[in-house]
Amino acid sequence: MCQWVTMLSQLRRIVKDVAQEPSLEKALAGLVRNVKHALKTECCSVYLADYDAHQFTLMATDGLNPAAIGKVTIGFSEGLIGWVGQREEPINLAQAQQHPRFKVTPEVSEEQFSAFLGCPIIHHRKVLGVLTIQQAASRVFNEDEESFLVTLGVQLASVLANAEMRKGSAGSAAPRQQNSQLQGLIGSPGIAIGEGFVLQPASDFDAISLKQSDDPEKELNRFFRAVKVTKAEFNRLAERMNGHLPADALAIFDVYHQLLDAASLGSEIEAQIKQGWCAKSALKLVVERFARQFDDMEDPYLRERGTDIRDLGQRVLNHLLENEQKTLKLPEKVVLVAENVTASMLAEIPRQQLVAIVSLKGSVNSHAAIMARALGIPAVMGVDELPLMQWQGHQLIVDGYHGQILVAPVEAICQEYRQLISKDAELSARYRAELHLPAGSACGQTFNLMVNSGLALDLEVTQSEFCNGVGLYRTEYPFIMRSRFPTELEQVELYSAVLRPYAGKPVVMRTLDVGGDKPLPYFPISEENPFLGWRGIRLTLDHPEIFLVQIRAMLKANIGYNNLHILLPMISDLAEVDEAQRLIRQAWFEVDDEFNGEGIVSKPKVGVMIEVPAIMYQLPELARKVDFCSVGTNDLTQYLLAVDRNNPRVGNLYDALHPAVLRALNQLAQQAQGLQFPISICGELGGEPLGVLILAAMGYQNFSMNHSNLAKIKWLLRRIDLSELRLLLPEVLACHSPKQVRVLVQRFLDQKQLLNQLRA
Ligand code: PEP
Ligand code: MG
Secondary structure (H helix, E strand, C coil), rough: CCHHHHHHHHHHHHHHHHCCCCCCHHHHHHHHHHHHHHHHCEEEEEEEEECCCCCEECCCCCCCCHHHHHCCCCCCCCCCHHHHCCCCCCECCHHHHHCCCCCCCCCHHCCCCEEEEEEEEEECCEEEEEEEEEEEECCCCCCHHHHHHHHHHHHHHHCCHHHHHHHCCCCCCCCCCEEEEEEEEEEECCEEEEEECCCCCCCCHHHCCCECCHHHHHHHHHHHHHHHHHHHHHHHHHHHHHEECCHHHHHHHHHHHHHHCCCHHHHHHHHHHHHEECCHHHHHHHHHHHHHHHHCCCCCHHHHHHHHHHHHHHHHHHHHHHHHHHHHHCCEEEEECCCCCHHHHHHHHCCEEEEEECCCCCCCCCCHHHHHHHHCCCCEECCCCCHHHHHCCCEEEEEECEEEEEEECCCHHHHHHHHHHHHHHHHHHHHCCCCCCCCCCCCHHHHHEEEEEEECHHHHHHCHHHCCCEEEECCEEEEEECCCCCCCCHHHHEEEEEECCCCCCEEEEECCCCCEEECCCECCCCCCCEEEEEEECHHHHHHHHHHHHHHHHHHCCCCCCEEEEEEEEECCCCCHHHHHHHHHHHHHHHHHHHCCCCCCCCCEEEEEEECHHHHHCCCHHHHCCCCEEEECCCHHHHHHCCCCCCCCCHHHHCCCCCCCHHHHHHHHHHHHHHHCCEEEECCCHHHHHHHHHHHHCCCHHHHHHHHHHHHHHHHHHHCCHHHHHHHHHHEEEEEEEEHHHHHHHHHHHHHHCCHHCCCC
């Protein structure tokens, strides 16, 4: 047990050291040294894969001939190293040189070693390299040694995944090679060229990537300024606390002062800056080193001092970042890059300047991606190979069609992409030219095309005359943008602003759907499984004071317009519908009473979102309780496939065109038709060309989508004969994979010469 605790902390330390060392060569040199020491073996080496040359290169060794580093290469199908890579599993041999796969490589001088343990380093199914330990004695490495190396390999994989980026960078501020390409997930289609602009929610050492500077003088001055402000802050705090805290507790401020002094931490940081690190990096290096030394101490009092050092460092960092943020100029064309793009971040950037979004976390149908689609700008999600700050200031091409990003592209490439951007603009103009026409198919079937609203209201309102209403107003966005719950009066104003421009057309307002990946900043919820937790109706029914105020505000805003419909999110149980209906009735009586029963407060239609699979099987009961239902394909896909819509690791499994999802949607359409239960689609699938065609073939006629998709979908539907699509449907439903579905429907579109008109 104890031995495992030591091993775990050794592992953690080794991986952290590699992650924090900006030079890959130095990181790997430290790695092999530390592993050799931890396992008390005689040799440790690391080989990295080069997929262009189909070979592994010896990158670091402690035990083999150091002159071979960077020179010795082994083909993917050669020797024991190649074999480990091919088999994708550890190979443990007592007498390596007797093995038929052993290849003599004289340059490495390994004659003295008999025992060999090689372990692959694999990231996202791709072998990045091989880690080996060797020993003179002829013995099989024991289970502890083997599992240590396997665990290390797994942990190192994501750290080494950005090895490409770090290769040769030696911590420079511009680590990217020209024209390098990063792959993420498609968040929102389209192409844009702009400059990376990083927004960080809060300063945090983990988010700081190490950078060097060529102006130590300037960095020193920045550091001294931040120290000065931090000291003044301590003086203010000490003064405020004087009399409230005992003298020994107040003494901490003196300690902080001393630590910041030139003779202590301060001098170490200065030394790092003089060695070429920028102020933030120097601070991070020193604070983390000192804090770790305290963390490792036996004495609990001293161990606690690690926390003090981090607190102190955090304060200085805050002031360094404050100054930095003040001096950062917003580029003309902003590609917003953030760990997690939030609605409030979007609000910080003027709409005309924002050309694309890159979110390091999140996936295809995260709300950041949906927001990008609402804004009609490309987005790439889940592309976290590069540390956040390294995106700052680089020219980026964001290709939202393929989920790719080109960093620092050469001019010829930019030229090509500019042509694609203008072709896209031409196509958009073609769709917009038909926006005023009615929504219907070539064979005469009419459709209700509505918009999803809540974020980009100004844009959505301009389309009010070209659509059949609002099929989904996500009320949570205005809640997220505030620092407290909006009052009833504020909500009345918000909702009137949506109901008014759509007077005479239905507006479906969804009650607050927070939780999952939409937290309220002023009501944090910490859960192991947020998408299976306290979300949507579950939360608001537990807080009737929030629910009632919202419904009252909706009812009041509806006076004079009478176009309000209320939609309940995340319903998984019929009792939730009953309880919500009871509260809606209560709110109606209250509001009606406030208006002296004059009869001006109308009773809106109430509907339920079909997004939890369970409720699909209770449709007849549901149809008796509410007026309509709306299918949230985003969540329905997530819950049917058991794939977190926000997790890029499983992003490739999240696909609304999965045949199982399509079959569920087909059954729903048929059932709703049999029950004469009004049904619409408000998930993203209804705003995608392939999705809307399949859904139309199933019989869906009401679609609500991001306003930026409206013109394109209307244009497409006008060119489709439904009888032809219906013939295709059985084939689509019989497909085995989303890929097959895509091929089938794309072929159909190609035959109609529509495919090449859907994007550049
Ligand atoms: C859905 O789940 O499909 C939906 C429309 O709601 P949201 O994306 O806001 O969860
Ligand atoms: Mg949903």
